[in-house]
Amino acid sequence: MTRYRKFRLHLKCKVFVLLVCISAVYLFLYRETYSRFSKTFFEYTSPLLDSSPCACQKCLSEGDPWFIGHFNKSVQPFLTSEYNIPEDAFNWWKHLQNDRSSLTDYREVVDKLFQIFPNRQYNTEPSPDKCRTCAVVGNSMNLKGSHYGALIDSHDIIIRMNGGHTQGYEADVGTRTTHHVMYPESAMDLGNTTHLVLFPFKTMDLRWLVSAFTTGSITVLKANYEFITQVMVLSPAFIKYVHEVWLDNPAHTYPSTGFMTVVLSLHMCDEVSVFGFGADSDGNWSHYWEKLKDKQFRTGLHKGPYEFKVIQQLSERQKLEMFKGL
Ligand SMILES: *[C@@H]1O[C@H](CO)[C@@H](O)[C@H](O)[C@H]1NC(C)=O
Ligand SMILES: *[C@@H]1O[C@H](CO)[C@@H](O)[C@H](O)[C@H]1NC(C)=O
Numbered sequence: 628m629t630r631y632r633k634f635r636l637h638l639k640c641k642v643f644v645l646l647v648c649i650s651a652v653y654l655f656l657y658r659e660t661y662s663r664f665s666k667t668f669f670e671y672t673s674p675l676l677d678s679s680p681c682a683c684q685k686c687l688s689e690g691d692p693w694f695i696g697h698f699n700k701s702v703q704p705f706l707t708s709e710y711n712i713p714e715d716a717f718n719w720w721k722h723l724q725n726d727r728s729s730l731t732d733y734r735e736v737v738d739k740l741f742q743i744f745p746n747r748q749y750n751t752e753p754s755p756d757k758c759r760t761c762a763v764v765g766n767s768m769n770l771k772g773s774h775y776g777a778l779i780d781s782h783d784i785i786i787r788m789n790g791g792h793t794q795g796y797e798a799d800v801g802t803r804t805t806h807h808v809m810y811p812e813s814a815m816d817l818g819n820t821t822h823l824v825l826f827p828f829k830t831m832d833l834r835w836l837v838s839a840f841t842t843g844s845i846t847v848l849k850a851n852y853e854f855i856t857q858v859m860v861l862s863p864a865f866i867k868y869v870h871e872v873w874l875d876n877p878a879h880t881y882p883s884t885g886f887m888t889v890v891l892s893l894h895m896c897d898e899v900s901v902f903g904f905g906a907d908s909d910g911n912w913s914h915y916w917e918k919l920k921d922k923q924f925r926t927g928l929h930k931g932p933y934e935f936k937v938i939q940q941l942s943e944r945q946k947l948e949m950f951k952g953l
């Protein structure tokens with residue numbers, strides 16, 4: 628009996644060792660197969676990964692039917708010398724501010740413009756090896772005390788508008804400006820590292836731009852522009868697109884500068900952060916550089932709440948990030 632038991636124990640041990648060996652071999656083979664499989668899997672999927680339109684974690688042009696229903700990437704944002712405005716877009720645009728100019732007048736001015744500014748192709752297409760981050764910086768009082776300066780400065784493209792300036796407010800609004808959106812009435816000195824982006828609302832605005840850089844009759848501002856090397860002009864057809872597609876074509880109005888800048892940023896960037904839009908937490912509408920007297924309120928957003936709703940939609944659908952300030 629004892630011998631038999633010994634024998635059984637011995638056998639059990641052998642079986643156990645054998646099982647361990649089999650498991651080891653099996654595990655080894657499994658790992659080999661698996662790694663070969665996962666390699667094949669990786670090789671198979673990597674071209675798909677490469678085809679992502681941009682190098683960010685999430686690219687603007689992906690997913691979301693609501694967004695795709697609004698965003699039309701074939702609408703070219705900026706004028707170029709080759710660009711020919713569709714006649715219906717010109718006719719829509721010239722009524723915004725009762726422009727009496729004809730399409731011929733318009734073309735003449737645009738031709739002059741491109742004689743002054745060498746034509747550039749503005750590539751607004753996303754690229755798989757780039758993640759273009761943009762900060763759109765509005766002028767709201769809610770920036771004051773926000774300490775957003777460093778965050779704003781960390782973006783590749785920083786777009787400010789109209790009277791927005793940095794001097795004296797660096798901690799809250801940052802120091803860099805790559806693009807400054809303005810129309811003649813809000814012109815200011817930009818320096819030579821900032822693109823001047825003109826939103827034209829009439830042929831006269833384009834004529835003003837030509838004069839500002841030459842010696843025409845509207846030269847008051849010429850001195851300020853001596854150093855500006857980069858000028859971009861928003862296409863009237865882009866304004867029409869923002870009005871009709873993004874704002875659902877309301878009568879008797881046209882999109883605000885702030886709203887058009889947000890839509891423009893969706894066309895130029897892969898990740899958009901929006902600062903300085905809306906009222907401050909007291910409900911005051913004013914600019915961050917202004918000192919309000921007691922009880923002075925601005926009930927702002929002259930273009931109504933619809934624009935703000937669309938921006939909120941974009942935020943909820945994570946197409947942009949809103950920084951609400953204070
Ligand atoms: C997008 O814009 C292009 C150029 O303006 C236009 O031809 C096309 O119809 C637009 N697409 C949609 C879906 O609106
Ligand atoms: C930009 O302006 C600065 C000083 O105002 C000057 O030193 C520099 O050469 C200018 N750069 C260009 C490209 O014009």
Ligand SMILES: *[C@@H]1O[C@H](CO)[C@@H](O)[C@H](O)[C@H]1NC(C)=O
Pocket residue numbers: 768909910911918919920922
């Ligand atoms: C905002 O409005 C409040 C009244 O609700 C006022 O007391 C306050 O001074 C205003 N804020 C600024 C920054 O002027």
